[in-house]
Amino acid sequence: MCNLGLVLTARGDHADAEAALRRAIAIDPGMAAAHGTLGNALLGVGDLRGAIAAYRKALQIEPRFVEAMVNLANALLLSGRPDVAATPCRQALEVAGGLTEAHILMGNIHASLGEEALATASFHRACELAPDNADAWCSLAASLESERRWDDALACFDRAWALQPDSGPAISGGLLLRKSLFRWDDLDSWSARFADGVKKGLEGLTPFIYLAEPSSAREQLECARLWSSHIENRTAPLRTRLNLSHRRQEKERITVAYFSYDFRRHPTAYTKVGLFENHDRARFNILGYCNGPDDGSDIRHRVINSFDGFQDVAGWPPGEVAKRIHADGVDILVDLKGHTREAPTEVFALRPAPVQVNYKGYPGTIGGGFTDYIVVDEFVIPPEQRDSCSEEVIYLPETYWVDDSRRASPAAPPTREELGLPPDGTVFCGFNNSYKIRPEVFDDWTAILREVPGSVLWIQNSNPGSSLADNLKAQAVERGLAPGRLVFAPRLPLRQYLALLTVADLFLDTRPYNGHTTASDALWAGLPVLTLPGETFASRVAGSLLHTLGLTDLIARSRDEYRAVAVRLGRDAAERRSLRERLEIAKGSTPLYDTARLTRHMERAYEKMFRTFLSGRPPRGFRVPPLEEPFP
Incomplete structure (x- = not known):
């Protein structure tokens, strides 16, 4: 019966496995393996309490049952008790210090407790023990990313992908961090890997990342369906067990x-x-x-x-x-x-x-x-x-x-000189997240700067400890633009951040993922936004804001028009002042706010x-x- 239960659990037949294992335990209550496997079956149907009890019973019978220790720690973590889960996981490592699975689990426990450095150390140890384990490298990469160590994280995602080219998490992480760090040398191949993965049905491809890719609305739907279907399949046994019904009254x-x-x-x-x-x-x-x-x-x-x-x-x-x-x-x-x-x-x-x-x-x-x-x-x-x-x-x-x-108004702005900006030149603002700034967008921005003498591009440096700024300066040089034409702003509290927006002259939007809250912030602060909508939802939000405000002349219909409008406004201070006046009137007379x-x-x-x-x-x-x- 115990062996039958083990086979059924491995097959995913958790309900039948539970029945077989309970029969085995009735025959021999002292069989630790049967209790441990029962815990796995109960975990499979979402019965966390039952699984925890079964693992504890197995350990009561066989205190050095390492598999039960690890499974108990995992079940406790899933139940929202990472502090309690740490004890059986440490016990497992005391008995079997070379167990990669336990080090990965310990990393997840530390991460749940907000202990990022300890999580990274646990994942690093797992990679040392199992250098060919792609999942361990993905876990280490995610932990490094949470510590804002983006360059190190990217190297780990790349290592995971080299080990397992069909790893959805490795492809997703590698693509996102390349864009976040302006590492564009092989970006097209990574974008293609993601798109091909969606077509192949790979698990772990994050739909959010696809929003900032040159993809169609239908392709984004397929990616979302793929992600959601895995979640639906994973939660189906628990949904059946809970059977939450709804009365119509x-x-x-x-x-x-x-x-x-x-x-x-x-x-x-x-x-x-x-x-x-x-x-x-x-x-x-x-x-x-x-x-x-x-x-x-x-x-x-x-x-x-x-x-x-x-x-x-x-x-x-x-x-x-x-x-x-x-x-x-x-x-x-x-x-x-x-x-x-x-x-x-x-x-x-x-x-x-x-x-x-x-x-x-x-x-x-x-x-x-x-x-x-x-x-x-x-x-x-x-x-x-x-x-x-x-x-x-x-x-x-x-x-x-x-x-x-009722939102906060901007704080008193610093002077341009204090911000490292030219006192008279046009300041084009590109405060969207770095992963939204694709090479073709930067192509347009550098072309605009070349046509507006004395202008600068003002960008937020969301991770000063990374290679982000140096990489973008190198991209500017490749496009024939002096790196001094780029100015980087720090991340600041809300009111101080809004104050920065009042200093700029024109907000240049990104595509295919617009500024959303950032564009709304700019408009609230009185800074006009220039956008180029695409087909997808994410590419049309800034256009929706401008449409509601009646500023449709800032909604470009092509890349050529986007560049031409930016250059015209960059050269014409009077037109920019007129735009700001129209924006202030619209803010008080339209439904947007x-x-x-x-x-x-x-x-x-x-x-x-x-x-x-x-x-x-x-x-x-x-x-x-x-x-x-x-x-x-």
């Missing part, structure tokens, strides 16, 4: 819950807190769930206070989070993370709420059957592109963008979503009319 107030990792000093918190605060409490009960860290910031406290109920679920296993959301009676669960880092996608795959929505945290489709709607406007996803989304598309009037009308109005539109959408659920009809896309028009 009228309510006086609809319970809407917002879920994010980033209720802290982060654009998600700064831009969305006004939405949470402006909801009509007579019609809606507003909850918040956060699986990220509490940084103790003012914005964290403001976000928490904006909810009628808030639950910190950091470290909770997905099943426990889903059960809590379900028990709280959430009617509509809003995903503010999508496929970005630390996204709670496994929770959404468990279907804790009857209606689940993708909104603004991720500029693309989720690609999974567990998300019903995506909320956008007609600029970011034109009607002809609706089939590039797995969700039903909800169109808000005017704009889908939400920002806080009218948080209360956007909230009313969202509430109309939520009410229709919930009515559709109550009716028993499947989700269907629709348009929300402006407040002045009736909405049956």
Whole structure:
């Protein structure tokens, strides 16, 4: 029976394996291997408590059972108890110090505890013990990346890829860091590897990274489907076990819950807190769930206070989070993370709420059957592109963008001289993240600088300890531009960062991944933004902002027009002043920064979503009319 259970567990037949193993244990309760394998079977169906109990029983019978120690540590880590998991993992290493798997697990435990240097040391030891283990090198690379050691991380991702060319994590990490560091010498081959991997169905290709690649909306959908399908398959046994059902009943107030990792000093918190605060409490009960860290910031406290109920679920296993959301009676669960880092996608795959929505945290489709709607406007996803989304598309009037009308104003700006900028020359600002600045974008920027004498390009150096700045200077020289025409700005707190934007003359947007919050920040600070939209959602957000403001002359239709407009504005200070005046008027007269109005539109959408659920009809896309028009 024990051997049968082992075979069934290896095959993934966890329910049958559990039955066989329980029969074996009934015959011989002292068989440590049977208890250990039972733990594996229970883990396979998402029963963490049962798995932990089984591993502990195995160790009670056989205290030096190394496999059970490692599996117990892993189950404890998955249950959100990394501090407790450290003990059996260390015990395993005391018995079998050369066990690569235990060193990798110890690294994951340290990472969960926020002990980045110790995590890196554990992963490094795993690579020493198993230099041909691609997973160990990927783990080390990810840890180094979290320590901001980007150049070292890239070398490790490259080592992992050399060992395993079909490793999705290695391809994803290698591509992202090449772009982040402006390492463009072999970028095209890495972009091709990612695109080919999507076509081949490789696991571990991060959809977020594909947003900044020259890919179509349909290709991004396929990448998202691939990622989400693996999550759905992995969580299917637990979803079956939980069996979270949803009653269709009228309510006086609809319970809407917002879920994010980033209720802290982060654009998600700064831009969305006004939405949470402006909801009509007579019609809606507003909850918040956060699986990220509490940084103790003012914005964290403001976000928490904006909810009628808030639950910190950091470290909770997905099943426990889903059960809590379900028990709280959430009617509509809003995903503010999508496929970005630390996204709670496994929770959404468990279907804790009857209606689940993708909104603004991720500029693309989720690609999974567990998300019903995506909320956008007609600029970011034109009607002809609706089939590039797995969700039903909800169109808000005017704009889908939400920002806080009470947000901080810029601090008093430093002088240009203090910032290392020319006192009179045109300052072109390119403050988007470095991974968004592709070679063809930099080609256009250097061409613009050559046509505007005395101008400079102002870029944020997001990682001063890396080769980022030196690499971009070398790229400028290759394009015939003196490296002194590039000026690098440090990362600063929000109000000081906004003050920098007031000093620049024109914000040059990137493609195919625009500035989103960064573009909104620039416009809020009074800095005009020049953009070139593409086909995909991520490439059209800045254009949506400008369209709402009525500044459509800053939405270029081609690369030639983008360069020509930038050069014209770079040479004409009077036209730039006129643009700033138009922008200031538009900010006060258009809906872009009218948080209360956007909230009313969202509430109309939520009410229709919930009515559709109550009716028993499947989700269907629709348009929300402006407040002045009736909405049956």
